[in-house]
Amino acid sequence: MTGTRFAIVFSLAAGIAGAAQASISGALGRRVGTIGSAGFGVIIAAVLVIALAVALGRGGSVVAALHQPLWLWLGGLFGAMIVLAIAYAPPRIGTFATVALLIAGQLAAGALIDAYGWLGSPRIPVTLARVAGLLLVTAGAALTLKR
Numbered sequence: 001m002t003g004t005r006f007a008i009v010f011s012l013a014a015g016i017a018g019a020a021q022a023s024i025s026g027a028l029g030r031r032v033g034t035i036g037s038a039g040f041g042v043i044i045a046a047v048l049v050i051a052l053a054v055a056l057g058r059g060g061s062v063v064a065a066l067h068q069p070l071w072l073w074l075g076g077l078f079g080a081m082i083v084l085a086i087a088y089a090p091p092r093i094g095t096f097a098t099v100a101l102l103i104a105g106q107l108a109a110g111a112l113i114d115a116y117g118w119l120g121s122p123r124i125p126v127t128l129a130r131v132a133g134l135l136l137v138t139a140g141a142a143l144t145l146k147r
Contacts, residue, residue: 018086019099025083026090026098037087042080097144104141107134 001009021041029037053059065072082102089098111134117123 018102019095022086022090022098022102023095025087026095029087030091034084034088038080038083041083041087093145094147097141100137100141100144104134104138107137 025037025041028040031037032040050059050062053062085102086098089101093101111126111130113119113121114124115126
């Protein structure tokens with residue numbers, strides 16, 4: 001399987017996992033609280049990813065990340081925000097709406113990041129097709145809030 005195909009399959013699988021994670025984290029959040037649920041999820045994820053890095057002989061890359069510019073650490077902050085949101089929102093608005101809104105927000109931010117080449121990303125123009133897709137996803141996300 002090529003790197004591109006693997007990226008596509010892995011991204012789809014991560015999307016499925018993300019929806020399940022939102023439901024599970026929301027259920028745990030109802031039992032132990034949003035902060036406890038998010039904290040537990042982050043600890044489990046950190047342990048697994050560090051173990052994977054060590055198993056693949058890349059443990060040094062985790063340590064090397066400590067020596068990078070602080071703005072590159074924002075990924076961890078944003079990851080914590082996502083985990084908190086999926087522990088908080090599903091019991092209140094449902095898993096479907098939570099995931100739809102997360103995706104709509106990610107697509108809107110992704111379009112801006114691509115258009116302007118922000119955060120070290122290459123510039124990729126916003127085409128009419130991309131705008132149409134973003135509008136459709138945003139409208140779909142809004143519709144998921146209707147019960």
